[in-house]
Amino acid sequence: MEYASMSRAQLEAERQAVAAKFESLKAKGLKLDMSRGKPGKAQLDLVSDMLTVLSKPEDCVDGKTDARNYGELSGLPCAKAYFADVLGCKPEQCFIGGNASLTLMYDTVAKAYTHGLLHSEKPWAKLDTVKFLCPSPGYDRHFKISQSFGMELITIAMTATGPDMDAVEEAVKDPAVKGMWCVPKYSNPEGVIYSAETIDRIAHLKPAAPDFLLMWDNAYCIHEFEGDYVPFPDMLAICAEAGNPDMVFEYASTSKVTFPGAGISVMASSEANIKYMTDLLSIQTISYDKVNQLRHVRYLKDKAHTLELMKRHAAILGPKFRAVLDALDKEIAPLGIATWKRPTGGYFVSLDTMDGLAKRTLALCKEAGVVMTGAGATFPYGVDPRDRNIRIAPSLPPVEELEQAIDVFCTCLKLAALEKLLAA
Amino acid sequence: MEYASMSRAQLEAERQAVAAKFESLKAKGLKLDMSRGKPGKAQLDLVSDMLTVLSKPEDCVDGKTDARNYGELSGLPCAKAYFADVLGCKPEQCFIGGNASLTLMYDTVAKAYTHGLLHSEKPWAKLDTVKFLCPSPGYDRHFKISQSFGMELITIAMTATGPDMDAVEEAVKDPAVKGMWCVPKYSNPEGVIYSAETIDRIAHLKPAAPDFLLMWDNAYCIHEFEGDYVPFPDMLAICAEAGNPDMVFEYASTSKVTFPGAGISVMASSEANIKYMTDLLSIQTISYDKVNQLRHVRYLKDKAHTLELMKRHAAILGPKFRAVLDALDKEIAPLGIATWKRPTGGYFVSLDTMDGLAKRTLALCKEAGVVMTGAGATFPYGVDPRDRNIRIAPSLPPVEELEQAIDVFCTCLKLAALEKLLAA
Numbered sequence: 001m002e003y004a005s006m007s008r009a010q011l012e013a014e015r016q017a018v019a020a021k022f023e024s025l026k027a028k029g030l031k032l033d034m035s036r037g038k039p040g041k042a043q044l045d046l047v048s049d050m051l052t053v054l055s056k057p058e059d060c061v062d063g064k065t066d067a068r069n070y071g072e073l074s075g076l077p078c079a080k081a082y083f084a085d086v087l088g089c090k091p092e093q094c095f096i097g098g099n100a101s102l103t104l105m106y107d108t109v110a111k112a113y114t115h116g117l118l119h120s121e122k123p124w125a126k127l128d129t130v131k132f133l134c135p136s137p138g139y140d141r142h143f144k145i146s147q148s149f150g151m152e153l154i155t156i157a158m159t160a161t162g163p164d165m166d167a168v169e170e171a172v173k174d175p176a177v178k179g180m181w182c183v184p185k186y187s188n189p190e191g192v193i194y195s196a197e198t199i200d201r202i203a204h205l206k207p208a209a210p211d212f213l214l215m216w217d218n219a220y221c222i223h224e225f226e227g228d229y230v231p232f233p234d235m236l237a238i239c240a241e242a243g244n245p246d247m248v249f250e251y252a253s254t255s256k257v258t259f260p261g262a263g264i265s266v267m268a269s270s271e272a273n274i275k276y277m278t279d280l281l282s283i284q285t286i287s288y289d290k291v292n293q294l295r296h297v298r299y300l301k302d303k304a305h306t307l308e309l310m311k312r313h314a315a316i317l318g319p320k321f322r323a324v325l326d327a328l329d330k331e332i333a334p335l336g337i338a339t340w341k342r343p344t345g346g347y348f349v350s351l352d353t354m355d356g357l358a359k360r361t362l363a364l365c366k367e368a369g370v371v372m373t374g375a376g377a378t379f380p381y382g383v384d385p386r387d388r389n390i391r392i393a394p395s396l397p398p399v400e401e402l403e404q405a406i407d408v409f410c411t412c413l414k415l416a417a418l419e420k421l422l423a424a
Numbered sequence: 425m426e427y428a429s430m431s432r433a434q435l436e437a438e439r440q441a442v443a444a445k446f447e448s449l450k451a452k453g454l455k456l457d458m459s460r461g462k463p464g465k466a467q468l469d470l471v472s473d474m475l476t477v478l479s480k481p482e483d484c485v486d487g488k489t490d491a492r493n494y495g496e497l498s499g500l501p502c503a504k505a506y507f508a509d510v511l512g513c514k515p516e517q518c519f520i521g522g523n524a525s526l527t528l529m530y531d532t533v534a535k536a537y538t539h540g541l542l543h544s545e546k547p548w549a550k551l552d553t554v555k556f557l558c559p560s561p562g563y564d565r566h567f568k569i570s571q572s573f574g575m576e577l578i579t580i581a582m583t584a585t586g587p588d589m590d591a592v593e594e595a596v597k598d599p600a601v602k603g604m605w606c607v608p609k610y611s612n613p614e615g616v617i618y619s620a621e622t623i624d625r626i627a628h629l630k631p632a633a634p635d636f637l638l639m640w641d642n643a644y645c646i647h648e649f650e651g652d653y654v655p656f657p658d659m660l661a662i663c664a665e666a667g668n669p670d671m672v673f674e675y676a677s678t679s680k681v682t683f684p685g686a687g688i689s690v691m692a693s694s695e696a697n698i699k700y701m702t703d704l705l706s707i708q709t710i711s712y713d714k715v716n717q718l719r720h721v722r723y724l725k726d727k728a729h730t731l732e733l734m735k736r737h738a739a740i741l742g743p744k745f746r747a748v749l750d751a752l753d754k755e756i757a758p759l760g761i762a763t764w765k766r767p768t769g770g771y772f773v774s775l776d777t778m779d780g781l782a783k784r785t786l787a788l789c790k791e792a793g794v795v796m797t798g799a800g801a802t803f804p805y806g807v808d809p810r811d812r813n814i815r816i817a818p819s820l821p822p823v824e825e826l827e828q829a830i831d832v833f834c835t836c837l838k839l840a841a842l843e844k845l846l847a848a
Contacts, residue, residue, distance in 0.1 A: 036494065038493055038495075039493065041481075041490070044481065044484075044490065044492045048480065051476075051478055051479050051480070051483075051715075052476055054475055055475050055476045056472060056475070057468065057472050059475075060468075060475075066465070066468065066685075067686070068468045068683040068684070068685050069463065069468060069684050070460065070462050070685060071462075071685070072685075098522045098523065098712070099522065099709070099712055099713045100709040100710050100711070100712075102708065102709055102710060103709045106707065107708075110534065110538065110708075113538060114534065114537060114549070114573065115572070125538070125549045141707075141710075144707050145708070148539070148704075148707045149538065255494075259492040259715060260492070260493050260710075261490075261491055261493050261494060261495070261496075261711055261713065262491070262492060262713045262714060262715035262716060280572075283530065283569055283572045284526065284527050284530035284531075284534075284569070285523070285524040285527045285530070286524050286526060286565075286684075287523065287524070287685055288523055288524075289522065289523045289716065290685040290686060291475075291683060291685060291686035292686060292713065292716065
């Protein structure tokens with residue numbers, strides 16, 4: 001029975017039952033973490049053979065390049081070829097980075113700020129106002145990069161097919177709007193795959209800013225946990241065909257393919273952009289870890305071989321997501337107090353409560369020993385205007401723990417809803 | 425006989441002999457590289473066992489931390505303990521980075537520019553003029569970092585005991601002077617070890633700028649190639665005792681200990697500075713490669729064990745430096761056309777020709793197939809006011825090739841000197 005249809009007496013009785021369950025869960029002294037998209041130990045163990053794939057000096061040589069020595073700032077040719085295969089772009093459009101693609105994203109924005117981009121009239125630091133479009137709910141770390149440079153964050157609503165493109169097209173008429181954050185496949189946190197029409201409209205944007213920066217974070221490009229691999233288009237080619245060859249920078253990494261703490265990353269863009277950025281990056285490093293690049297290429301081989309590995313990740317992740325969705329379907333769906341997406345890839349389940357329940361729900365979770373992503377984190381400045389979006393990250397705990405954690409979550413969500421309804 | 429004492433006829437005869445030798449060397453079609461401080465293959469092969477020191481999942485766990493997963497932005501505790509042992513500072517003063525300490529240096533300057541340092545009144549980007557002290561000859565990549573942010577580079581003369589401290593103490597009275605680049609042990613390129621008095625005077629500086637940034641690049645802290653290990657003091661403690669606890673950032677790396685293309689690096693400073701920087705760096709990365717940190721710690725163990733490895737590097741490097749110095753002693757010393765330092769550590773031999781010969785000498789070297797660091801590179805803006813300093817980097821070529829390369833170099837230097845003397 002939906003809570004909204006219950007009498008006050010029924011609500012009170014339910015509240016007492018749920019509160020009792022909450023206390024019993026709290027008494028267990030749990031310490032569970034559903035806060036971040038961290039792979040679990042079983043996933044890390046999947047790729048252990050990578051540790052020894054380079055074991056002798058001669059293993060470390062790729063063509064004429066000794067990966068152990070200085071040089072090759074933009075990455076080993078074989079690593080560029082690998083990511084070009086995965087992303088469907090050209091090797092010469094790839095710049096290979098270190099452990100975190102976030103660092104390459106930060107570097108791009110930082111260079112725009114300190115030096116300007118290829119088509120900038122001046123460094124963004126010299127401008128009075130810089131605005132950045134933030135499709136929301138979105139990824140907190142993206143928004144924090146923009147925020148750390150003092151940009152004004154503009155919330156764009158997410159729809160089932162990607163960012164609200166009417167709003168985007170209107171917003172880019174403002175020359176102070178300098179870019180947009182996008183996670184085009186299995187968006188963080190909703191798991192939305194941008195539709196072909198959305199992608200086409202993005203590629204054909206006519207921003208007033210000549211140096212509009214489309215941050216295309218393809219973090220989950222091969223990260224299905226249910227069903228078959230879903231192909232995605234080469235955004236670099238689409239933007240080039242649309243007359244915007246230098247507008248887009250695409251990012252990806254092996255963080256959720258091999259080791260989150262020891263992966264490699266890629267920044268892909270037009271050859272002109274890559275040359276421009278490589279010149280700037282030559283001031284800040286001599287090279288990223290090329291031995292790890294070679295280790296990855298020798299182990300992952302190519303896209304087809306990597307997709308086979310992703311199937312094995314899916315076999316571990318799928319049951320975790322199903323456990324979350326099953327619990328929500330069983331415990332929450334009948335009550336009419338929240339809605340959620342049913343992603344088939346990525347690392348999150350995005351849930352919207354009735355307005356005004358997110359903070360309270362997560363405070364209760366914390367009280368009962370379950371850490372979740374902070375309420376509001378998925379919106380600019382960490383403020384969810386309707387205090388309703390919650391990002392559930394089921395990947396880290398083993399299934400048994402996860403089932404406990406989601407039980408806690410459902411109980412807390414119910415309790416928060418009952419408190420609110422009874423206070424009305 | 426010194427060239428300066430020769431008659432014009434003697435000079436002309438000598439020029440013909442040297443020119444003939446130059447042509448014969450050129451005819452060999454050599455391709456030799458003495459341009460950068462790159463370790464040779466034998467050095468890389470020394471540490472091959474590091475490749476397999478972590479081979480199983482359980483090897484990747486350090487205490488409670490799984491190095492394979494996200495987290496531990498400031499580095500694994502064991503990596504901090506390792507570098508604290510090497511540098512003589514405290515583990516909590518260490519922030520562990522990726523493959524290049526240059527990146528940590530860049531990040532420090534970049535944060536000063538975009539966000540300001542702990543004691544900055546405002547980000548340096550908001551200031552009209554920022555000046556930086558560049559003891560010269562010095563390291564081109566240091567100077568380029570400052571230059572890339574539009575700073576004014578102030579040349580400070582290097583002496584046999586470090587930077588000219590009278591000039592430094594005078595310069596820092598200008599509040600626009602925001603910092604200084606230092607390589608305190610085996611300075612690049614001269615191999616000078618700063619004296620205790622110099623270090624003390626640096627620590628006791630009273631800069632007008634409250635956010636004066638002492639960039640203490642201890643790149644060659646354990647890099648003797650002749651004789652015993654030379655201890656160095658903990659600059660962090662010295663600055664703290666002098667009342668300047670937050671003035672200094674120290675840097676080091678394993679680039680010339682293990683693999684230049686796959687090492688780890690450290691930034692060490694006061695705990696207040698490390699906290700301030702860690703907060704800023706949390707926006708740009710989730711963590712550096714912790715598996716590689718653990719690989720290094722397991723392999724290098726501690727300072728004492730690392731110093732044993734450095735002895736084996738010295739056994740490879742020593743003969744190369746001796747080959748260069750022997751050739752200079754034999755071929756150039758009697759002619760009175762150049763002087764050079766005799767370092768016992770580091771990666772370079774710094775040579776000063778008679779004024780106005782550096783560019784010509786290196787152009788001739790290039791013609792004969794020997795690549796050297798560009799003339800002027802050791803000075804701000806790449807301009808050596810007396811066109812005389814040449815940085816010789818003997819580490820990369822095997823000894824046989826090195827002997828050929830230095831033969832070419834001596835021949836080119838003689839020819840350049842003869843051309844000049846005959847043109848006078």
